[in-house]
Amino acid sequence: MGTSKSCKILIVPIYPVDFSLAMSLAHSLRDILKCDILLDNTNHLNISSAYDSSRAQFNSTRIISMLSEKFKNFEGKILGVISVDLFIPVLTYVFGEAQLGGKISIVSTFRLSEIAYGLPENRKLTEERLLKEAIHELGHNFGLLHCEDYLCVMHPSTSVEEVDIKTASFCPKCWEEISKQISSEFDDHHNRKQN
Numbered sequence: 623m624g625t626s627k628s629c630k631i632l633i634v635p636i637y638p639v640d641f642s643l644a645m646s647l648a649h650s651l652r653d654i655l656k657c658d659i660l661l662d663n664t665n666h667l668n669i670s671s672a673y674d675s676s677r678a679q680f681n682s683t684r685i686i687s688m689l690s691e692k693f694k695n696f697e698g699k700i701l702g703v704i705s706v707d708l709f710i711p712v713l714t715y716v717f718g719e720a721q722l723g724g725k726i727s728i729v730s731t732f733r734l735s736e737i738a739y740g741l742p743e744n745r746k747l748t749e750e751r752l753l754k755e756a757i758h759e760l761g762h763n764f765g766l767l768h769c770e771d772y773l774c775v776m777h778p779s780t781s782v783e784e785v786d787i788k789t790a791s792f793c794p795k796c797w798e799e800i801s802k803q804i805s806s807e808f809d810d811h812h813n814r815k816q817n
């Protein structure tokens with residue numbers, strides 16, 4: 623099966639994210655997931671209504687809804703990449719959020735950068751952390767749940783220390799699961815078009 627028949631993932635950089643971080647993410651994802659990785663550089667998403675002034679953070683679920691609305695005709699997964707601090711109401715902050723078994727996910731560089739911890743920026747480290755969190759959220763989009771293997775990318779992380787411990791790879795069990803999901807997703811779309 624050639625790459626033209628694989629699933630599609632559209633990476634959507636959301637202003638004011640560093641566009642080159644989104645580009646390097648797209649590049650790394652191509653090596654890991656057997657999907658077409660596309661980079662959106664045309665759309666501007668105004669996320670000001672997702673801002674919560676009492677928390678000085680952005681509601682990630684609301685941004686997911688905006689992406690869902692904006693890309694409702696896109697057949698594939700949408701990964702928003704953002705640089706602002708994200709929250710969901712029950713948590714102090716999140717690195718990202720995904721619709722479980724759905725289409726949309728979002729990941730923020732805000733707390734993945736050393737700058738958030740009063741340290742000088744380490745570009746390579748930020749890229750590695752972003753890649754891990756992006757794969758993790760996409761894993762949720764493909765229906766994967768959290769994994770107990772602490773090296774597996776589907777292991778949950780609540781701090782950057784935990785992000786640094788895990789790898790950007792799926793354990794054999796999760797890899798089998800996501801490979802199955804990716805190929806069945808393609809088959810579904812393919813069959814629907816034929817009917």
Ligand SMILES: [Zn+2]
Nearest residue numbers: 758762768778
């Ligand atoms: Zn998770």
Ligand SMILES: [Zn+2]
Nearest residue numbers: 769774793796
């Ligand atoms: Zn796993």
